[in-house]
Amino acid sequence: MSHRLATKIEAILYLKGQPLSLSEIAEYAGCDRTEVKEALIELIHDYAHRDSALEVVETPEGYTLQLRSTFHNLMQNLxxxxxxxxxxxxxxxxxxxxxxxxxxxxxxxxxxxxxxxxxxxxxxxxxxxxxxxxxxxxxxxxxxxxxxxxxxxxxxxxxxxxxx
Structure with a gap:
């Protein structure tokens, strides 16, 4: 259950393309905030341990899926x-x-x-x-x-x- 929820949250963060609060994510995912928090921790952990250009981070505005800062120069060029x-x-x-x-x-x-x-x-x-x-x-x-x-x-x- 949790892994599928993490994948669903990943899709939500990608499609929205902007920071979202726990409540917003829970609403989109159709589950409660506690489940979202656990799945987000799993997602953040997954991204931290895979060789990916993306990362899931918590910002003051909420959680977001973004390009790792090491790739910002590449993004400017492309x-x-x-x-x-x-x-x-x-x-x-x-x-x-x-x-x-x-x-x-x-x-x-x-x-x-x-x-x-x-x-x-x-x-x-x-x-x-x-x-x-x-x-x-x-x-x-x-x-x-x-x-x-x-x-x-x-x-x-x-x-x-x-x-x-």
Missing amino acids: IPPELGVGALRTLAAIALKGPISQTELVDLRGSGAYQQVQELVELGYVRKRRQADGRSYWLQVTDKFYQYFQLQELPQVLEQPAQS
């Missing part, structure tokens, strides 16, 4: 300077799940996604089309995204529908 990590994760979500509705994206990434989408549209990495019912927008990556990140297309493996 990521377009105008994109923050949050915007980059939002872009990754759109690339993997697109076309995705803006509503679904905000559910996945939090309300900060509105600003990030605006930024990504202005930079030309994302295209926004109003949905037929006019309530939200469809979001998908543009040719500029594929050119910049030197991708022909995303691997087909990622696009297979989930088994029902």
Whole structure:
């Protein structure tokens, strides 16, 4: 149970891409704070003992999954300077799940996604089309995204529908 919860929390921290409190994590994971605390300790311990570029740390704002500080210089060289990590994760979500509705994206990434989408549209990495019912927008990556990140297309493996 605990190991599966640790994996679920890892996914939550990755997808949210921002520090989360114990209560927030417990709410997303559907369990209580004590279970979250134990699973987080396990997760922090796992990351500390594996040769990973990532680490799980407790910050004043909450728990977060982040790049180890030793890799920050590499990140500066690889990521377009105008994109923050949050915007980059939002872009990754759109690339993997697109076309995705803006509503679904905000559910996945939090309300900060509105600003990030605006930024990504202005930079030309994302295209926004109003949905037929006019309530939200469809979001998908543009040719500029594929050119910049030197991708022909995303691997087909990622696009297979989930088994029902």
